[in-house]
Amino acid sequence: xxxxxxxxxxxxxxxxxxxxxxxxxxxxxxxxxxxxxxxxxxxxxxxxxxxxxxxxxxxxxxxxxxxxxxxxxxxxxxxxxxxxxxxxxxxxxxxxxxxxxxxxxxxxxxxxxxxxxxxxxxxxxxxxxxxxxxxxxxxxxxxxxxxxxxxxxxxxxxxxxxxxxxxxxxxxxxxxxxxxxxxxxxxxxxxxxxxxxxxxxxxxxxxxxxxxxxxxxxxxxxxxxxxxxxxxxxxxxxxxxxxxxxxxxxxxxxxxxxxxxxxxxxxxxxxxxxxxxxxxxxxxxxxxxxxxxxxxxxxxxxx
Amino acid sequence: xxxxxxxxxxxxxxxxxxxxxxxxxxxxxxxxxxxxxxxxxxxxxxxxxxxxxxxxxxxxxxxxxxxxxxxxxxxxxxxxxxxxxxxxxxxxxxxxxxxxxxxxxxxxxxxxxxxxxxxxxxxxxxxxxxxxxxxxxxxxxxxxxxxxxxxxxxxxxxxxxxxxxxxxxxxxxxxxxxxxxxxxxxxxxxxxxxxxxxxxxxxxxxxxxxxxxxxxxxxxxxxxxxxxxxxxxxxxxxxxxxxxxxxxxxxxxxxxxxxxxxxxxxxxxxxxxxxxxxxxxxxxxxxxxxxxxxx
Numbered sequence: 001x002x003x004x005x006x007x008x009x010x011x012x013x014x015x016x017x018x019x020x021x022x023x024x025x026x027x028x029x030x031x032x033x034x035x036x037x038x039x040x041x042x043x044x045x046x047x048x049x050x051x052x053x054x055x056x057x058x059x060x061x062x063x064x065x066x067x068x069x070x071x072x073x074x075x076x077x078x079x080x081x082x083x084x085x086x087x088x089x090x091x092x093x094x095x096x097x098x099x100x101x102x103x104x105x106x107x108x109x110x111x112x113x114x115x116x117x118x119x120x121x122x123x124x125x126x127x128x129x130x131x132x133x134x135x136x137x138x139x140x141x142x143x144x145x146x147x148x149x150x151x152x153x154x155x156x157x158x159x160x161x162x163x164x165x166x167x168x169x170x171x172x173x174x175x176x177x178x179x180x181x182x183x184x185x186x187x188x189x190x191x192x193x194x195x196x197x198x199x200x201x202x203x204x205x206x207x208x209x210x211x212x213x214x215x216x217x218x219x220x221x222x223x224x225x226x227x228x229x230x231x232x233x234x235x236x237x238x239x240x241x242x243x244x245x246x247x248x249x250x251x252x253x254x255x256x257x258x259x260x261x262x263x264x265x266x267x268x269x270x271x272x273x274x275x276x277x278x279x280x281x282x283x284x285x286x287x288x289x290x291x292x293x294x295x296x297x298x299x300x301x302x303x
Numbered sequence: 304x305x306x307x308x309x310x311x312x313x314x315x316x317x318x319x320x321x322x323x324x325x326x327x328x329x330x331x332x333x334x335x336x337x338x339x340x341x342x343x344x345x346x347x348x349x350x351x352x353x354x355x356x357x358x359x360x361x362x363x364x365x366x367x368x369x370x371x372x373x374x375x376x377x378x379x380x381x382x383x384x385x386x387x388x389x390x391x392x393x394x395x396x397x398x399x400x401x402x403x404x405x406x407x408x409x410x411x412x413x414x415x416x417x418x419x420x421x422x423x424x425x426x427x428x429x430x431x432x433x434x435x436x437x438x439x440x441x442x443x444x445x446x447x448x449x450x451x452x453x454x455x456x457x458x459x460x461x462x463x464x465x466x467x468x469x470x471x472x473x474x475x476x477x478x479x480x481x482x483x484x485x486x487x488x489x490x491x492x493x494x495x496x497x498x499x500x501x502x503x504x505x506x507x508x509x510x511x512x513x514x515x516x517x518x519x520x521x522x523x524x525x526x527x528x529x530x531x532x533x534x535x536x537x538x539x540x541x542x543x544x545x546x547x548x549x550x551x552x553x554x555x556x557x558x559x560x561x562x563x564x565x566x567x568x569x570x571x572x573x574x575x576x577x578x579x580x581x582x583x584x585x586x587x588x589x590x591x592x593x594x595x596x597x598x
Binding site for chain 1: 328329330331333334336337338340341343344345346347348350351354366367368409410412413415416417419420423426429432433436437438439440441442443444445446447448449450451465466468469470472500501502505526529530531532533537547548549551552554555562565566569572573576577579580581584587588591592
């Protein structure tokens with residue numbers, strides 16, 4: 001709300017000042033960025049969409065083939081499976097990350113000791129490279145945990161979950177969550193600290209217990225932060241690549257292949273135009289989700 | 304230190320009125336539960352460190368949780384040579400420094416021009432144009448970008464700097480413009496009355512004021528550029544010029560049973576970011592919170 005008002009007043013003010021022409025130096029400030037941006041993002045995006053209607057293999061001659069790539073993509077089990085996996089994995093990870101991060105945040109803002117130290121530790125995963133921590137977990141999942149399983153005689157622990165097509169996704173969710181929790185956690189902490197303490201005092205005077213305070217006060221008051229975290233998280237997880245690469249490389253078989261991995265694999269397989277059609281579909285999905293995000297957050301701001 | 308001040312002052316304002324109650328009610332059960340939870344964060348780190356200091360003989364026994372005995376630096380020496388660590392670290396530093404610098408400078412200049420000329424169509428539309436990139440994930444444009452960087456001989460760390468900067472741009476412009484709108488115009492007007500040019504006004508007055516936002520933008524760019532695997536692995540065509548994270552795939556293909564060497568290498572690749580984080584905790588936490596809430 002406040003931002004909108006400032007923009008409006010500022011707009012009025014600048015209108016008066018700048019019916020004059022723009023000082024040339026401002027073009028110098030903006031144009032290099034616009035040119036670089038166009039060359040680096042817009043041109044490739046347009047190129048990709050263009051070639052998705054052709055039979056190009058990335059080099060050499062090509063000809064238009066209309067919607068052939070799109071029709072093929074919609075009935076390609078490999079592509080459908082990658083979407084199914086990517087969405088399923090993203091939803092599972094969003095749930096795990098938000099539940100754990102919220103609980104940790106509630107703990108971290110309560111009257112605990114060693115607050116700074118604990119918070120510092122919980123944030124560490126955020127600064128570690130996804131591919132490297134995936135390699136570390138890969139070792140734990142495929143060597144250490146099975147070794148532990150056979151030593152203690154627990155059969156389901158003694159084989160690597162990453163080698164099991166039905167369970168490999170669990171490993172990916174664990175590692176992705178491990179890395180994504182800190183960022184989410186910090187946003188929840190900011191949300192929790194924005195709740196005035198008086199609200200809780202009033203509630204406890206009225207006889208609300210700790211659990212009631214959590215469900216009746218805390219959760220409703222940080223609802224906006226839930227929305228931010230869920231949307232940002234979901235958008236990020238849809239692009240999953242690094243961690244999957246380090247854990248399973250899409251395997252076993254193609255059980256954990258994300259959309260991003262399918263698209264990239266097209267470059268080596270000579271499916272350039274075909275995967276550009278896939279990328280265009282993915283792009284449209286990303287836009288739809290962003291529009292959903294805008295409408296949801298806009299709705300929030302209006303409240 | 305100051306992070307604590309930031310958060311505890313909040314805690315104090317709510318509970319400071321009744322110091323007695325606050326002293327009595329330290330949430331010990333919560334403290335203990337949270338300390339137990341840190342195990343999930345610390346175990347992978349502990350395993351990395353302890354494996355890195357083992358001899359290759361001890362490392363293959365499969366027990367990740369044992370302490371190194373004897374303590375050995377062989378893993379580091381071998382990892383240093385195998386991954387050509389100095390070159391990899393140099394490339395990673397170049398890519399990270401380049402991306403951070405370029406992102407902060409380009410985004411700050413562009414945002415200033417946009418905010419001060421908001422009523423001119425070119426500038427207003429540029430804002431939405433730059434912002435639109437938030438809708439484009441890297442995988443969508445990756446294939447044409449690989450092609451184009453190859454054609455223009457940018458299939459090297461400089462190409463990664465350029466692309467990484469462009470992907471950071473929309474978010475950074477969003478943060479900078481939001482901040483710039485909150486700076487009162489009077490501040491600049493008085494400088495202009497004193498005869499300062501637009502360049503001087505920006506460079507001497509506005510850019511220093513943008514400091515905290517530049518830190519936020521820089522931290523995001525740093526974390527992205529230092530840790531990313533996908534973009535450098537696809538764009539940089541010469542393996543000798545790869546960044547540190549990409550070099551680690553050496554241990555997935557060859558040398559895959561030299562666990563101590565692999566983990567020493569992982570540790571050397573992640574340590575700089577962790578150390579940098581430990582020294583700049585306050586900035587990182589504030590920056591991420593601010594960035595995420597605004598973005």
